[in-house]
Amino acid sequence: MLIPRYWSRAESQAVTPAGKPVRFHVWRGSRSSPAEAQSLAQEAVGRVAARIQAGEGFPQRYTYGDRPLREEVVREFPAASSADAPDAAITRNSYGALVLNTARAFFIDVDVPAADAQPASRPATPPATSHPLWGLVDALPVPPGLKSIAETFLGPRTPAPAAPPPAATPAGWTPGDPPTAPLARLRNWIASHPDWRVRVYRTHSGMRYLVTHAPFSPTDAQVQATMTALGADPQYIRLCQVQKSFRARLTPKPWRVDVENPPVTFPYETGADEQSMREWERRYDAASGGRATCLFVEELGSGVEHPDIAPFRALHDEQTRATSGLPLA
Incomplete structure (x- = not known):
């Protein structure tokens, strides 16, 4: 495994061909010693300074997985x-x-x-086919006997279909x-x-x-x-x-x-x-x-x-x- 125990930072400054000064720093790690980490950092600083002075700019930024x-x-x-x-x-x-x-x-x-993080939604429950006035009749404070008479004119209620069973999910x-x-x-x-x-x-x-x-x-x-x-x-x-x-x-x-x-x-x-x-x-x-x-x-x-x-x-x-x-x- 390459897991450094020691890290060291080195700073420097370089001048671009256009005469612009640039300050920068780098980190380097070592499993052996802080001294080796510092030596590696100094070497890296020198390489970056040479790039800046030659007009090549900084190396492309290292991202997760590059080192x-x-x-x-x-x-x-x-x-x-x-x-x-x-x-x-x-x-x-x-x-x-x-x-x-x-x-x-x-x-x-x-x-x-x-x-892909959620299961597919269930199909919407189909609407009941009862006459729309049944909702108004049911809301009125009238005896059940009178509501039964309404079936003569409105037809019987159609019960809503049962909800579909939940979709199966993997065990656990x-x-x-x-x-x-x-x-x-x-x-x-x-x-x-x-x-x-x-x-x-x-x-x-x-x-x-x-x-x-x-x-x-x-x-x-x-x-x-x-x-x-x-x-x-x-x-x-x-x-x-x-x-x-x-x-x-x-x-x-x-x-x-x-x-x-x-x-x-x-x-x-x-x-x-x-x-x-x-x-x-x-x-x-x-x-x-x-x-x-x-x-x-x-x-x-x-x-x-x-x-x-x-x-x-x-x-x-x-x-x-x-x-x-x-x-x-």
Whole structure:
């Protein structure tokens, strides 16, 4: 996994061919030491300065998935086969949520487009064919006997047809949950890969899958093909390749629990910044206590859970409150 432990910022200034001074900074990360991170940042500053001086401008802005994310490492899980690269790490992302990064536990998040997020509406109930004056007659304070006489002139009431039964929903889901299209893709995949085993989770805006029958590498061509076939976000697929890890958010997005975004960004440049962040974390943790990040639905496939994946499945389910039945956030 390429999850930097240390980050360093370097600043510089360069002059364009037109004589305009430009100030800029860059961040670079390292797993080895702050000194290496600083050295990498200085090298990057030099490259950017050369581009500006040559009139080439800044490189196109890096976006999500183009390089390792600048996130605080909260906890690492050492790998038996490597003293440096961990088997997993929990990081805090740019908006303060905790994220599980895994080298071999294959997570796939699938967002559902808004148009596909609700079940189809039921057909409107056909209107009754009774005479329109029946409504007026029924509203009048007259004895029932007189109302029966009205049938001579208005004809009998036609009862409204019974409402159609609710549409069937997949086992484990409730009306309004992400619907059939992503599940159909997954079931088709499992039908052609029966030896796989996949845990299915419901998320706030879609679904999450955890492949449990075997470890996988994020850079493997089969993994990339699987994620594409199952509808994973292309940016997520690219980030998995860059960081050499899979990702699964463990805690709610703050705006879904009525908490503002963090007041500072990582790395914290002063002690006051870090203290401000820790105070924010306490508010966020308190607000998140009654919400789940995903809910377990079912397991598909005939494969058996691999012992190397089991600890991370257990950690994920505990941290996300996947079996709690709490509201999603």
